[in-house]
Amino acid sequence: MAQAVATLEHLRARIAQIEGARVQHRRAPSGVGAIDALIGGLPQPGLVTVHGELGGGCTALVAQVVAAQTARAAPVAWIDAERQIHPPGLAGFGVDLRYLLLVRPPAGHAVWAAEQVLRSGQFGVVTISGIGAVGRGGQRWARAVEQGSCTALVVPQGVGRDLPAAVRLRVDGEGITVVRDRRGGFGRRSALPEPPWAADPWQWHRVTRRLRGIASG
Numbered sequence: 518m519a520q521a522v523a524t525l526e527h528l529r530a531r532i533a534q535i536e537g538a539r540v541q542h543r544r545a546p547s548g549v550g551a552i553d554a555l556i557g558g559l560p561q562p563g564l565v566t567v568h569g570e571l572g573g574g575c576t577a578l579v580a581q582v583v584a585a586q587t588a589r590a591a592p593v594a595w596i597d598a599e600r601q602i603h604p605p606g607l608a609g610f611g612v613d614l615r616y617l618l619l620v621r622p623p624a625g626h627a628v629w630a631a632e633q634v635l636r637s638g639q640f641g642v643v644t645i646s647g648i649g650a651v652g653r654g655g656q657r658w659a660r661a662v663e664q665g666s667c668t669a670l671v672v673p674q675g676v677g678r679d680l681p682a683a684v685r686l687r688v689d690g691e692g693i694t695v696v697r698d699r700r701g702g703f704g705r706r707s708a709l710p711e712p713p714w715a716a717d718p719w720q721w722h723r724v725t726r727r728l729r730g731i732a733s734g
Contacts, residue, residue: 543561545558545561548582548588549585550710561668562667567670567688574709582644582670587613593640595620598646600647620634628648631658642667682697683698684697
């Protein structure tokens with residue numbers, strides 16, 4: 518009996534060693550009031566998807582999160598799979614480019630590149646845009662965010678249902694709707710936050726076109 522107990526304890530210790538320390542999940546302020554009010558901040562670690570129709574404001578919303586992070590000198594990485602993100606456009610949203618790493622991986626390598634950046638532990642927030650179906654890559658991303666203790670803020674092509682997201686937000690040009698939140702709050706809605714210069718239609722048009730080659734992406 519004593520030998521059996523010792524063997525069991527050894528197995529438990531080995532499993533704990535393989536699994537590592539238990540990950541502590543929390544919500545970290547995004548810096549964008551509408552998002553923090555809806556979901557209590559970004560899950561860290563965790564995956565968040567922001568989806569909607571083209572031109573609905575997804576990229577603009579994510580740019581504001583990135584701007585808030587860099588405003589406090591927190592480094593942010595942006596995986597630009599479509600090679601459409603234009604740094605001067607991000608600067609127009611207030612992003613401090615000194616704290617932004619823009620990654621444009623070769624065709625077919627975006628999922629792998631995102632996984633490496635997520636796992637690096639160098640960024641609290643990693644934005645990923647322009648990637649379609651990721652298949653098993655979604656599960657690898659989920660493990661990578663835990664290893665890197667970060668938030669993956671994903672703007673997918675489509676809805677991104679294959680991603681094991683802790684939070685899913687839908688942006689429709691007028692507001693943000695919580696489609697899924699593991700903490701609850703499904704269906705909650707808020708108006709889209711506006712940058713300080715949004716009252717100037719020409720400035721809005723100019724900056725958003727510089728951000729991605731679309732009028733209000």
